[in-house]
Amino acid sequence: MLKALCQGLCLSLPLVAGAQAASVVFLNPGLSNETFWVDYSRFMQAAATDLGMQLRVQYSERRADLALTQARAVLQGPERPDYLVLVNEQYVAPEIIRLSRGTGVKLFLVNNGLTDSQARSIQAQPDKYPEVLGTLTNNDEAAGYQMLKAMVAKLPPSSEPVDLLAFAGVKTTPASQLREQGMRRALADFPQVRLRQVVYGGWNRQRAFEQAQVLLERYPQTRLVWSANDEMAFGAMRAFEQAGKVPGRDAVFSAVNSSPEALRALIDGRLGVLMGGHFTLGGWAMVMLHDDAMGLAVNRDGLREHQVPVLQLIDPAKARRWLQLLEQGGHGVDFHHYSAEGRPASYRYPFLTSPVDY
Template sequence: MLKVLIACAWLAVSAHGAMAQAASVVFLNPGTSTETFWVSYAQFMQAAAKDLGLDLRVRYSEREAFNTLAQAREALQGSERPDYLVLVNEQYVAPQILRMAQGSGVKLVIVNNALTADQKQLLDARADSGWVASLVADDEQAGYLMLTDLLRQHGPVAPGQSLDLLAFSGAKNTPAARLREQGLYRALAEHPEVRLRQLVYGEWSRQRAFEQATQLFKRYPQAALVWSANDEMALGAMRALHDSGRVPGQAVLFSAVNSSPDILQARLQGRLTTLVAGHFTLGGWAMVLIHDDAKGVAIDAHGGRDRQQALFQLIDTEQAKRLLAPTLPVDFRALSAVGKPASYRYPFSLQLLLR
């Protein structure tokens, strides 16, 4: 009996020691705690953290940059500093957080919105900022894919005719939004038959886009295509068209980015013509990089530390059904580079969830 008790006590101490050694991570979520995209994003991160044995805490900024900075200050200068801080360069907050991080001992991982060229120069001058990696999606390609697929679905335009396009971008001070716009303009350069009548900034908001679209559809009644940098703005614009007595997907073709249940249903119902998704996985893939870094893996040897992943892809109806499934199991441990050869490259892809 005594041996059993000793063995149990040893196991308890060992388990406690394993827990104590788990790398701690704080994610500064730039969205709201009720925002579908950022909530599902955090849930995917939590699933990865649990699988990989990481201690993850999520802090929501409620889309206020000053909240993000206050949360960063607490994490980097408080008494309970995490091993890693994951942040999004939304509203260009990264330079201030990099300054705060100097000498803190906390490692930084940037996701979704990368450092700008000017910010990278600043980072090079601050070698002790603790920056470990950045992981972003191919946002320019997402913007390009949306318009080219809209045109494919619309069909050819008669010689001498044109198509009127309305565009809803996100926030001006967000790198991802500007990159998606660049993709839009690349596609427009290839298709002179399309006339961009107006591009507005919907600030990622369904309500704001609804109000803007209500006016735009009156101003440009011949609009045939709507390009939207996220799902919420597309849903707002579709509602505005519906309220005007026209049918989304018939009178006007819509595109969107993201994979919220509402937008996936719109894709299945035919109200949304074109859907591009994949970047909600970035936080989960970042957990794999953090796990490996904590294990002593030189993650930059497996594809670099400033990483852009080709995550965006067009979502058809079958894939939309798959993404609506309650669970999307991923073996995050199998993606780790621990024990892998030097030639190994992280296979981060939306296909890991769709197979």
């Protein structure tokens, strides 16, 4: 049922009798069986259903070439949506923005926004690149910093050096870059922590497992394993377990993502630190697109780009609560509650300034 929901996502609920529901296509950069991106799409679909919108999700299977092919088909096809939501994974956004010129389709970026150099290039060529409706990105740099800080706090007090291994995602993904930057910023606060090596696991469990096997032979005294997502954390964890080490006892592992497996690993103590909540960004984008379709201003604070503090530390109590909420559609969120519809002009979206607690 979940597979049918995720691959066929094109449900609709009319706004009012005779009204045309706003249509949205989301170019999901992940794999169609990848827990994080499937959960991300489910949350978006819950928002679409609640708000009376049409949503279609296309998975790019982590292939930039496929993402561009899909975008071209959506933007140049006979039945164009009102909105196209995309992620600047592997730097695909500028070309998709260019392709949208003159199509009448409004673009909205989530999770990975434009890099500074991309933004400058686009701003310098307004005749080539239309303006994007909005951008919602995570607090990735802060999350990378906070994650390492929380990991060190779990170690017994000592002035002895501590070896750290880090598993970043993809070099051409802004979220991965920012999480790594945050981790490196935290190193300045902990001179006893020695960063032995950063590897790029491509968000992939098997690849991180293979990398960790090599790294553990090279650095057998590793006590800290920082990972930019849960899949890489579990891959590295498997390598440590095969070497006879116990995660949570012999090394502190961290991860980003609130998948059921990650939440359970935190509760069990195998994961020492977990950051999550960023799967909600697509849902909040749907709220803003709903309001735009209603003729309401979505840049109510005068800004088009927002960094949203969705990534937060998850403790075991919250992990247990989130596991229960995962069984409810959309985490039990009333998306209408966050809309600007019927609100005064002074209303500001609360999810832009503080994390929504479930």
